[in-house]
Structure formats: structure tokens, C-alpha cells
Amino acid sequence: MSADISLILVDDHPVVRNGLRGMFESVPGFTVLGEAADGVAAVQLADELDPDVILMDLRMPGGNGLDAITELTKRGSRSRVLVLTTWDTDTDTLPAIEAGATGYLLKDAPRDELFTAVREAAAGRTVLSPAVASRLVTAVREPAPSPLAAREREVLALVAKGTSNRDIARELFISEATVKTHLSHVFTKLGVNDRAAAVAKGYEQGILGRD
């Protein structure tokens, strides 16, 4: 009855793009308009091709997926963004949805689920894979553990490197007292009592890990 659902694929891995393309071309009802390897290219492509659905990976070198979604939302693009990620780290989900993603799927979803998701997304309905959905509800249950302030993140990063309070103070050109204050706040916000656990939480929540 209706025309094909048009889509563009955004992922930094050629293999994945190829795989998606193959899957969508193997069944009727979809047309792959194009591919992009990063967020910047994705926004541009979306501008040009105006697809119904954009399948996008979040983690990409150069041209963050999140920024791309934000940008598209800001531009009032009519394209629905379906985030397709490898592993979900509940750190990414919420921001992505807030930024305007219509759905969030894990890459290991079965083919049919993927097709369904794209159709749902094209129709404007929110689609979340079960795993993601459950994470979301638990995330909402907890009032959001609050993210760290810029300075607090800096301190935590140094702590993770084994830097003592005194040396952190030196490195950041502030007093040791201030370092301790920052750290206390970090502890409170992360719900821990010592630097070791804070570092663990930092990794767990994606605050640390990419330097």
C-alpha cells in the first residue's frame, strides 16, 4: 500500500553498514538511501536525502552520534533516529532518548526485531529492545545519580591514576583542602565512601575510561 521506508545507515564500521544494508535490501519494504561513517556526515546526509529512519551507532570516532541526534532534532528533521548500539551501557541510553532518538536497539537483536523496530520507528512509535527498556525503568526509578561537575571529574580522573590529594592539588593549582572537598562531593554523588570505589563507579558509569 505505502511506499518503501527509506533509511540511511550510520556506523563507523564498514562491516556493520554492509551487514545492515544487506539485511534491508533482502526484504521488501525498505530502501537504503545512503551510509555515513560518522555523526557529521550523518547530519549532512540526512539533510540531503531526508530519510524516514536513520539507523545510527552512538560510538563513533569523529562526529559523536549523540551530537548528531541533537543537531538533527534542532534542525527539526522529520527523520526518526533509531540508535543501534553494540553494547548498551545505560550511560548512553538516556541522553540519546533525551536528544531525540526514537528508539534504542542492541545490535544483537534478531533480524525480525530489527525490521519491526524500523517500521515502528518510521511510524513514529518509540521502540526499545527489552534489555534497554528495563534499564530505562530502573534508571527512572533512581532519580538520576547526578553527574559530576567538571572539576570533580578532573579530580576523579587523577585519583584513578593513583595521584595523591597533595599531588592533585599541585597539578590543578588548587589547595589540598579543595581537592578533598571535591572528592567528598564525588563520593556523595556516586554513593561511595572511598576513592577506590569512586574509581570503580566512574568506570561503571562511563565517566572514566576514555582519556
Added chain:
Amino acid sequence: MSADISLILVDDHPVVRNGLRGMFESVPGFTVLGEAADGVAAVQLADELDPDVILMDLRMPGGNGLDAITELTKRGSRSRVLVLTTWDTDTDTLPAIEAGATGYLLKDAPRDELFTAVREAAAGRTVLSPAVASRLVTAVREPAPSPLAAREREVLALVAKGTSNRDIARELFISEATVKTHLSHVFTKLGVNDRAAAVAKGYEQGILGRD
């Protein structure tokens, strides 16, 4: 001149398997004999189909890739294993090579590099993507930081949870002195001086993170 290179694809993501299959079927010289979604299935499939090359992801739920490689090597399989991973975390590389993998590629390698790699692998030559190769050399430069002993890992895990030495002692039914000894060894092996940095290293090297 020679027959096609036969291969099987092992990855838990249908999308990735599909993508690889598509790529290898789009050019002459390759025949995809089959696919598997985990290490156990991979070993079985390799037994049945005796492929020239096995393209394998390491991180898979149920049936670890590393174990699969070990098993294949033990069985004296003639198949060359090419590890194809998403992100390389130098934690995986060495064990994989030691276990008998012929090569180690990142999934974001360009198509041609992939094809070349498979041909090289089929010919029995070791292939490493440049990024991996450089990691390897630096890893060899450092005499291998040595992995942690079982008990040491337990202690580190508790440290990451913010447990004090005294409480760790209680939880493991050992004395506090022993805990400190273990921790000292952990510090030495990880090349750090305090628990916070140890936790960071733990995450960085994949010792911590999956509980």
C-alpha cells in the same frame, strides 16, 4: 588456479555475520561455508566443515572465543583462526595469539584489508592490523605485567566495591595482614601504588567490569 578459500563466520551479532557474508560473497575467491553464534558452535562447525579460515569474534555470550581457539588448536584443526574484534583492548590480543590465532583484525578495517587478511591467513601467514601490531610490540617491550592470581582478583574486586581491608578480611575469612599482602602484590603486578589506581587498571585491563 587454486580453489576458493572456504571460511566460517563466528560472531554473536547476526548483523555482523550478515555483513561479513555479504562482503565475501560479493567478490570471487571466497566461499562462506557456515556461521556460528558462539564458540562452542564454532568448534563443532569447524569440525564438520573443515574451513580454510575461521573469522571469529572474541567476545561472545556463551562459548568464549578464546576457549574455542584453544580447543581448535588442541584438536589440531588445520583451520586458520582470524580474530575479528570490535575494539581491541590489548588484554585480548596476546592470549588470542598465544591460543593459536593466526591474525587479529579490527572490525573497522577497510574491506580490502579484510580480504587480504583472509588470503594471508589461508596461506598460513600471520596478519595483524597495524593498530594491533603496534600494541603487540609495546606489550612485548614490557615483559608482560603478569595477570593477577585468583585470590588477588577477589581482593581487588572487593576493593572496587569500597570495602576496607578489615572488611575484606572478614568476607574472605582471612586476616587483615593477608589482605594487605595480596593488595601489595596486586599493586606490584599492576604497576601502581594505591587501591584507586589499582581499580582503574583493573577496569582498563578487563580484570574488573563484569560481575
Added chain:
DNA sequence: CCCGGCATCAGCCAATCGGCTGATGCCGGG
């Protein structure tokens, strides 16, 4: 059979940490 790695334990001591109380200045939203 010896050595090295693992796991266990003791005691000492200085350094570091974490909690607590209390303060100041800036900025942005209500």
C-alpha cells in the same frame, strides 16, 4: 629435590585519607 608462585599471617610506623565544621565568591534560575 629445590625453587618460585600462591596463600597465609605478624608487627611497626609514617603517610594519607575521609569526615566534620565552617567560610567566601561567583553565577544563573526562579
Added chain:
DNA sequence: CCCGGCATCAGCCGATTGGCTGATGCCGGG
């Protein structure tokens, strides 16, 4: 205009940590 969050600083004190030296028992490989 006030309040809350951020960033800065101080001092005190008990608790915890980490380094050091030294020891014992078990096990497995050379």
C-alpha cells in the same frame, strides 16, 4: 533578590592505608 550549585580554602582528628621485614605451608615444574 535569594537560593542552590560550583569552586575555592582552613584546621582537626581518628581511621585506614601502604611500605617494610620476616615467616610458614603447599604445590608444581624443572
